[in-house]
Amino acid sequence: MLAKRIIPCLDVDNGRVVKGKKFQNIQDVADPVDLAKQYNQAGADELVFYDITASNEDRDIFLDVVEKVAAEIAIPFTVGGGIRTLDDIHNVLRAGADKVSINSAAVSNPALIREAALKFGSQCIVLSIDAKEATADAWQVYTKGGRNNTCMDVIEWAQRGEQLGAGEIVVNAMDVDGEKNGYHLALTRAIADSVNIPIVASGGAGTKAHFYNVLKEGGADAALAASVFHYSEIQLPALKKYLEAKDIIVRRDT
Numbered sequence: 080m081l082a083k084r085i086i087p088c089l090d091v092d093n094g095r096v097v098k099g100k101k102f103q104n105i106q107d108v109a110d111p112v113d114l115a116k117q118y119n120q121a122g123a124d125e126l127v128f129y130d131i132t133a134s135n136e137d138r139d140i141f142l143d144v145v146e147k148v149a150a151e152i153a154i155p156f157t158v159g160g161g162i163r164t165l166d167d168i169h170n171v172l173r174a175g176a177d178k179v180s181i182n183s184a185a186v187s188n189p190a191l192i193r194e195a196a197l198k199f200g201s202q203c204i205v206l207s208i209d210a211k212e213a214t215a216d217a218w219q220v221y222t223k224g225g226r227n228n229t230c231m232d233v234i235e236w237a238q239r240g241e242q243l244g245a246g247e248i249v250v251n252a253m254d255v256d257g258e259k260n261g262y263h264l265a266l267t268r269a270i271a272d273s274v275n276i277p278i279v280a281s282g283g284a285g286t287k288a289h290f291y292n293v294l295k296e297g298g299a300d301a302a303l304a305a306s307v308f309h310y311s312e313i314q315l316p317a318l319k320k321y322l323e324a325k326d327i328i329v330r331r332d333t
Contacts, residue, residue: 082330083294084124084301085318086279087308089114091130091160094144096309109309112147118308119152121315124330126152127249127303129180130160132224142174149175159207163188168195172203180249182207183222186229186236189243196244205279206245208233210266211253218266225253233266234273241274248274249303252282257306259285262293271298279303287313287321294327 089096089111096109111128118126128148130141145158158171159180168179179199185192185206195204209221210233218233237248250270252263262283271278277300280293284304293299307313319329 081300082124082328083299083322084279085290085315085322085329086125086127086301086303087114087118087123087315088127088129088281088303088305089148090305091128091141091144092132094141111144112151114309115148116151118315119154122319122331123154123315124301125155125157127157127180128159128176130158132160142170145171145174145176157205159205163191165191165194165198168199168203172199178203178205178247180205180207182209183227185240186220186222186231189239192240192243192245196246201244201246204245205247205249206237206240207249207251208236208240208270209251209253210263212266216265216269218269221253225251234269237270237274241276245276247277247279249279249281252280255283256281258283259307261285261289262297262299262302264292264297267293267297267299271300277301284313287318290318291322291325291327294322295325 091111096111096114149156155177157178157180158176162181163184171179209225210218211221213219220229220231220233220236222229250267252266255263262280267280279301280297280299281303284307290302293302322329
């Protein structure tokens with residue numbers, strides 16, 4: 080059985096790590112390079128970097144910040160935000176990313192997933208889905224940093240993303256983002272049951288038990304979180320020990 084992954088997330092705006100609730104009320108947190116160093120040393124399995132306003136502002140991602148972060152870490156590094164073309168993907172990978180996360184551009188141009196997977200390999204291409212509940216057990220896809228409702232069904236889009244060649248899916252549960260009351264288990268499980276590629280759960284982490292729940296009951300292959308790590312509410316080594324004690328296989332440095 081593959082080890083479950085714990086992934087800190089850096090939401091970056093104007094070169095600084097920020098955090099909000101339900102994609103709003105954004106507050107400054109820290110320097111991304113400093114945080115990246117800390118997480119690399121603390122035993123994070125991977126690191127995710129999102130330029131959270133690039134798509135909405137229709138600008139390119141801050142490659143200089145990506146390069147600085149990549150230079151300080153030795154773990155897999157996923158970068159997303161404002162990526163619209165194969166050239167954008169190439170530039171981000173050349174700046175030091177191992178994987179590229181696509182959201183809004185994939186919705187606008189689904190062929191981008193296939194073209195990117197063929198050129199760079201499926202293992203490099205992550206489909207990021209911002210999902211919000213529409214009705215009971217049904218969710219819709221949002222783009223532009225959670226500002227635009229596409230009215231697309233999340234499950235159908237996840238399945239199509241896999242068919243087009245995405246190697247992984249990150250599920251951002253907008254309804255619980257930043258609330259620290261737990262991941263959206265029903266949403267995560269529904270997607271995990273509908274595709275055969277790894278699922279990364281995002282949004283809602285507040286306690287160690289929340290990680291256990293989404294990795295066990297939610298069927299996630301990895302759990303992504305931000306503020307609980309940024310504010311040292313949960314320490315990565317302690318979280319991994321907790322999960323191990325509950326029979327969740329995790330990667331250990333020693």
